[in-house]
Amino acid sequence: MRNLLGLLVAPSVALATQSVLYAMVTPSCAAQARLPLHLVAAVALAIVVVMAVLAFSESSLRRGEPGSPDSDEGHAQARRRFLATASTAVAALSALVIVGMWFALWVLTPCEP
Numbered sequence: 452m453r454n455l456l457g458l459l460v461a462p463s464v465a466l467a468t469q470s471v472l473y474a475m476v477t478p479s480c481a482a483q484a485r486l487p488l489h490l491v492a493a494v495a496l497a498i499v500v501v502m503a504v505l506a507f508s509e510s511s512l513r514r515g516e517p518g519s520p521d522s523d524e525g526h527a528q529a530r531r532r533f534l535a536t537a538s539t540a541v542a543a544l545s546a547l548v549i550v551g552m553w554f555a556l557w558v559l560t561p562c563e564p
Contacts, residue, residue, distance in 0.1 A: 454531075457506030457538035461499045461545040468495040468549055472556070479561040488561065492553040499549055503542035510535035 471491050479488055510532065 453505040453509045454534045454538040456502045457542035458534070461502045461542040464495055464499050464502075465545040465548045468492065469552060472552060476561045483562075485556065485561060488556050489553070492549060492556060496546060496549045496553065499542060499546045503539060503546055506535060506538040506542050510539050 468491060472488055475488055475491065479485060
């Protein structure tokens with residue numbers, strides 16, 4: 452379950468954040484308030500970081516299991532370890548995407564053309 456959070460939900464949160472931030476630009480420009488934009492980015496980043504930590508903890512639990520990562524055998528432990536590691540990487544990449552969007556919020560104002 453923790454793997455699915457990092458693998459599927461984290462990129463979905465990043466995409467939803469982009470949509471919500473884009474939709475909030477016009478109201479933020481009209482109100483001359485940037486705080487709601489920063490709050491959306493901060494909450495999304497916190498959610499994705501929690502998912503990355505959960506996926507990493509699953510990966511850390513699977514690290515001590517027997518089975519070589521470079522064997523061709525289809526052991527369930529090796530598949531779970533790979534899935535946990537991939538989930539951690541995808542969640543970390545999603546967090547990096549959200550940080551990039553948040554950086555743009557710090558540099559640009561909502562009313563710039």
